[in-house]
Amino acid sequence: MTIKDKLHTLLSSEIIPDLENAIDELFEAISDGSGDLKEQKQDLEELREMRTECFAILEELNRDELEDEEIEALYEELVGMKSEDNDED
Numbered sequence: 081m082t083i084k085d086k087l088h089t090l091l092s093s094e095i096i097p098d099l100e101n102a103i104d105e106l107f108e109a110i111s112d113g114s115g116d117l118k119e120q121k122q123d124l125e126e127l128r129e130m131r132t133e134c135f136a137i138l139e140e141l142n143r144d145e146l147e148d149e150e151i152e153a154l155y156e157e158l159v160g161m162k163s164e165d166n167d168e169d
Contacts, residue, residue, distance in 0.1 A: 083148070087155040088141050091134050095158060098165075099131045 081089075106124045109115050137154060140146050146154075 083155055084141060084146075084151050087151055087158070088138065090155065090158055090162075091138055094162065096131060096134050099127055099134065103127050103131070 103124065106120055106127065110117065110120050110124070137146075141151070
């Protein structure tokens with residue numbers, strides 16, 4: 081599996097679904113009225129922006145618009161972020 085394939089799989093199978101779950105959970109918290117509404121809305125906007133960026137990266141991958149170095153850097157950054165999240169759980 082190439083680094084490009086690994087990045088595509090990481091984004092489509094892990095990162096984007098995780099972001100969508102977090103967005104759903106925030107929507108539930110907002111509708112329940114639990115927590116700081118202003119902070120939740122801010123978090124929701126950030127998660128949506130991250131999801132949009134991930135979809136944009138997938139599009140760039142599909143159109144072969146990224147150099148191998150960019151792909152590797154993105155992959156390493158996302159794997160690092162993912163493992164930081166797992167360490168916090």
